[in-house]
Amino acid sequence: MSFTHVSFLDQSLGQIATTIAGATAVFHQYKLDFCCGGQHSLREALAAKELDATPILSALQQLQQQEGEITDWRSKPVKELIEHILQRFHQRHRLQLPEVIRLARRVEHVHANDPNCPTGLTQHLEDMYQELESHMVKEEQILFPMLAGGIYPTGPISVMEEEHLQHGDALETLDKLTDNITLPAGACNTWTALYLALQELKEDLMQHILLENQILFVQPKASAQDDDRQMCCGSCQ
Incomplete structure (x- = not known):
């Protein structure tokens, strides 16, 4: 609409x-x-x-x-992609999660006796927020500066990829707690707004992980391989 x-x-x-x-x-x-x-x-x-x-x-x-045209981030410089991730996802997650936690707490409090109530959702979202915040800080303080400087640190990247898997598990748990983010009949406005926000959070987090795993974490490595090939060809001439 x-x-x-x-x-x-x-x-x-x-x-x-x-x-x-x-x-x-x-x-x-x-x-x-x-x-x-x-x-x-x-x-x-x-x-x-x-x-x-x-x-x-x-x-x-x-x-x-807020959703603009799709950008081919594989063709963009690493620093530009990092800045996009920081602004589009890191900043947004820090706005999204406190709001969905507030909404979830309200729904669990008001509808505690409803068999469809997503009992345990608030605690799960608080755990997600804590884990995601720790993850983003490590990226911002350690990994992203290295990638921006042309360094491809396989150790830290492997750690971030493993944590991405954990975030995926957290989204699966979120789906279980909310019946795949499906509203029950007659849900109030707060409940409806909560599930709308959860759907946005889920989609954003999945896109966030996709950009990092499939583009950001492989682009510096590909560039390094190109540099190695160029050096080899130059030395063989």
């Missing part, structure tokens, strides 16, 4: 929260009740709190348009 700024104002908070990934974080920031007050339009909610619509509309528009 495509929204303009005008139609955003005319949509209910609940509809926006359940159709635009990340919208709940914006609403939480401005204390807009998209759950119990989800039937109110954004225009009504902003008027009730006397809030300036401009920054909220801009944030929602950015969320809607």
Whole structure:
């Protein structure tokens, strides 16, 4: 569904929260009740709190348009790919996980007696956040600077690849806890927003791992092999 700024104002908070990934974080920031007050339009909610619509509309528009054209990262310099990973995935994960943890905690608290409640999801997401944060810090402080400098450290790369497998296992557990991120009938806005955000997190993390395993971690090695061949050919002449 495509929204303009005008139609955003005319949509209910609940509809926006359940159709635009990340919208709940914006609403939480401005204390807009998209759950119990989800039937109110954004225009009504902003008027009730006397809030300036401009920054909220801009944030929602950015969320809607954040996916651009697909880039062939194999043709880009290593430093450019690293910067993309830092901005597109590392920064986003650090925004995504606190929000999904907050939503999961709310769902588990309110719907504890519902047989469909994803019991244990909050703790699992907190564990994922801790493990992913440790992983990203090691990349930022150790591996990425080496790759940017043209060094291909097989040891640290092997460690990161092994941790990627662990992240994949964590996503499988997430699927089990949420019935493959499938909403039960009659789910509230918070539950719906949680599963939308989880789907985005899952897709982002999978794309993040793909870029590193299939492109970033092999590109410096390929360049080094090309340099070795050039040196060999030069010495044989």
